[in-house]
Amino acid sequence: MTNSHRSLRPNLKRLESSLYRLSPLCRSCKDRIDVILTDDACIKDLAGEFRGSPRATDVLAFYYGEDKFTQGIAPIGEIVVSLDTAKKQAAERKVSFHQEVLLLILHGLLHIGGQGDENVRDWCEMRKSEFELLMRAL
Secondary structure (H helix, E strand, C coil), X not given: CEECCCCCCCCHHHHHHHHHCCHHHCCCCCCCEEEEEECHHHHHHHHHHHHCCCCCCCEEEEECCXXXXXXXXXXXXXXXXXXXXXXXXXXXXXXXXHHHHHHHHHHHHHHHCCCCCCCHHHHHHHHHHHHHHHHHHC
């Protein structure tokens, strides 16, 4: 997990500890997924380049595929979280900054795992899965 934000500093050890609690749920936890914590400007650029929508968003997930890399050296995916947006959303939802950042990482993990949220049914399933994982991680 890498934090490139200039001023917001979530507790990385606490986030990693929360995520570690989910490892018994993994079929194969040998694969690496990188988590990058950044700001709205960076995620806006990435969203423009990869989604065709140059606006800040809370989280982006990139799945590269397991067959493209050998020997577990490179990640199978990356999750990019905007800490600026996470901070705003935490205040709106009346949850802690830690909980919001963790929720966004979980959202990215679910996307990498193949879960979508583009239609109402999938969106509802995503929220249910997020809640279940968040409760296990906290």
